[in-house]
Amino acid sequence: MSLYWRIFGLNAVVLGAATALLLWAPVTVSVPVLLTEAVILVGGMAVMLVANAALLRVGLAPLDRVTRLMTTVDLLRPGQRLPVRGGDEVSELVSAFNAMLERLEKERAASSARALLAQEAERRRIAVELHDEVGQSMTAILLALKQAADEAPDPLRGELRQVQEITRESLDEVRRLVRRLRPGVLDDLGLVSAITSLATEFATHTGLRVKRSFDPDLPALDNGTELVIYRVAQESLTNAARHAEARNVKVSLYREDDHVVLEVSDDGRGVGVAREGAGIRGMRERALLIGATLDITPVTRTGTRIRLAVPAVRKQS
Incomplete structure (x- = not known):
């Protein structure tokens, strides 16, 4: 009735x-x-x-x-549904609302996938241009400065050496940006080596003390999954260095049942009740692309733990 x-x-x-x-x-x-x-x-x-x-x-x-x-639903946290009881108009409304959420989640996942793929393509394009054009031009400038410094008189030679050193530091910075935009080590040496290189780079440039812990028997993952794990680790380290004011960070990569888990924990000021920014929402969107779950929780009194659990699907040959 x-x-x-x-x-x-x-x-x-x-x-x-x-x-x-x-x-x-x-x-x-x-x-x-x-x-x-x-x-x-x-x-x-x-x-x-x-x-x-x-x-x-x-x-x-x-x-x-x-x-x-309706007031609390977040499409980046899928699976929020209401129970359907009975067969009256209210139950039909609840069923329609659940179906609408299902469609919105699928559309959000598809649009996010297109946006992230375009973002990665743009990053690769910028990295190639920085490496091939800016990098080569700065290398040519270094060679010209070296030749000019070798032939210049003593008072001018010192100034040219200083300019040469500044140019060399700028070239190193360009190369570092290229590595962040396009992690070539991920394609060449694999996920563990890429995250190791990433952690070492952050420790060198930010002063963070980064501790690493990697399981030796991690399953092989497809390229898209490895890229998502790498980007989440990159964004987590960036948040720890820029926003959390952390001093120590631990990066762990291990297998748990049928999942590969990336865990990044720091001793910073914690997540508090602040609204999630674009970086964290970007991590959630990437996690949805590969069917992973992303949890961000406080650690003891201060600090934050970011945990990405990825289904351990074997890499297709």
């Missing part, structure tokens, strides 16, 4: 009983109203209001749950 007919039927029963009571029972309404008559009328009204309130509370409770989920 639909919610409309349940409410209508309950009101009809209560009003019919009150009418029958007035027609056939020895109950009358006097003027002025007697105390006993007032008690009967007020009691009947109270019974009708309580019955209607109880029915509306039970019948409309799923709508309250839908409203709360």
Whole structure:
């Protein structure tokens, strides 16, 4: 029975009983109203209001749950659904809302995949241009400065050496940016070597004390999965260095049941109640692409632990 007919039927029963009571029972309404008559009328009204309130509370409770989920749903945390009970209009509404969430999650995952693939392609293009054009030009400038310094008189030679050193440092910075934009070591030497190189680079340039722990029997993963793990590790280290004000970071990569787990924990100021920024949301989007789960939790009094659990699907040959 639909919610409309349940409410209508309950009101009809209560009003019919009150009418029958007035027609056939020895109950009358006097003027002025007697105390006993007032008690009967007020009691009947109270019974009708309580019955209607109880029915509306039970019948409309799923709508309250839908409203709360609408205000808190996050497409980067898929799987949030409401239970469907019964077959009335409210249940149909809940089913439609769950189906809408399913479609939105699929569309969000597809659009995120396209955006991230385009982002990686753009990073590769920029890395190639920096390496082939800017890098080669700066190398040519270094050679010209060296030749000019060798032939210059002593007062000018020192200044040319300083310019040469500044140019060499700038070239090193360009090469570092190229490695961050396009992790060639990931394609050449694998995931463990790439994360090791990444951790070493962060420790050198930021002053972080980075501790590494890698299982020796990690399964081989496809290129897309390894790239997601690498990017999550990169963003986690970046957050620890720039935002968390951490001094010590531990990077772990291990196998747990049928998952490969990346864990990055620091001793910084913790996640607190701040709203997630673009970096963390980007990590969540990458995790969705490979069916992984990303958990960000506080560690003891301070610090943050970022845990990425990736299904251990073997690399296709």
